[in-house]
Amino acid sequence: MKKSWSLIVALVFVLVLSACGGNNTTADKGAASDNGGKKNAVTVKLGIFKNVTHAAGYVALEKEYFQKQLGDNVKIEVQAFDNGSDFSTAIATGQIDLGYVGPGPSTNQFLKSKNFRVISGADNGGAVLVAGKDSGVTTVKDLVGKTIAIPTKGSTNEISLRLLLEQEGVKVTTDSSGAQIVARAPSDTLVALRQNEVHATLIPEPWGTQIEKEGIGKVIVPWDQIPPNNGDYPLVILVASDKFIKDHRDLAKAAIKANSEAIEFINANPDEAYELINKRLSELSGKGLEIDSIKAALSHMRLTSDVSQAAIEEMAIVSIEAGYIKDVTVDKLDLSAFLDLSLLDEVKSGK
Secondary structure: HHHHHHHHHHHHHHHHHHHHHHHHHHHHHHHHHHHHHOOOOOOEEEEOOOHHHHHHHHHHHHHOHHHHOOOEEEEEEEEOOOHHHHHHHHHHHOOOEEEEOOOOHHHHHHHHHHOEEEEEEEEOOOEEEEEEEEEOOOOHHHHOEEEEEOOOOOOOHHHHHHHHHOOOOOOOOOOOOOEEEOOOHHHHHHHHHOOOOOOOOEOOOHOOOHHHHOOOEEEEEEEHHHHOHHHHEEEEEEEEEEEHHHHOHHHHHHHHHHHHHHHHHHOHHHHHHHHHHHHHHHHHHOOOOHHHHHHHHHOOEEOOOOOOHHHHHHHHHHHHHHHHOOOOHHHHHOOOOOEOOOHHHHHHOOO
């Protein structure tokens, strides 16, 4: 009887140990399945361009402001884009959660999908009109019969170009009676200008500075004379998907804080910022710039978290008239839902 009782006790003891060991194994597997071994970890996918005009985002990444504000439990995945059309498609289809883009292509996409919002500004201005050195172009009026390059069709740069041409009475045409607009990647534009295949370009920094530095062309309309509002218009905005805002409103606000913190740092520590911007630019594009070029480029823009809805609406009207926004007439245009600046207001008020 004693032996039987001892056997039962021993068996129960083994079962208890097994149960404890099983619980530990389950916990380890659960932790290992999370990002970086952290419980309930969240992955945030952030999109950004390979342009110096996205400087606030570069610094927010390099100084780890995004990581600090979003928290250690968040894994940040960065995806680089060459143009706003690809970015806007990515955020509309859930490939990224938030990021930096121009108002032109993002407005076009929003009116189709209506599933992401502007939550903050990042940069106002930063594009210039450059004429090739052998183009014979010294003023905007000289662009009649000439070809002008923009990075992509429907881009914010094209919208500014159309407004500029309209101000000077130059029509956009497909023949020599007016100016012709073609799309060229910025790196291809440098070659096209050198070979006189295009005569001018409205292009974001640092490309304008680079073109002048290489002696390929000359800036004929500086950034603070580019419409709308003489350069003080949103060129880069921070947008987030509706799903991300709904599921992680706190993280969306954290991203706004990181963006604002980066802007403050750049303004207060420009020399250090130039190095950080160049480092991130090199990582994203595979090629950096001379610091003097970055310094010159940053002097051609105004970093700010503020956003002008009026300017975005003015640019949207141009897109409608150019045929990039379809099924929406100017009198029916309503972008009030496109901007959700309540998060920015909460951040500014310390909430």
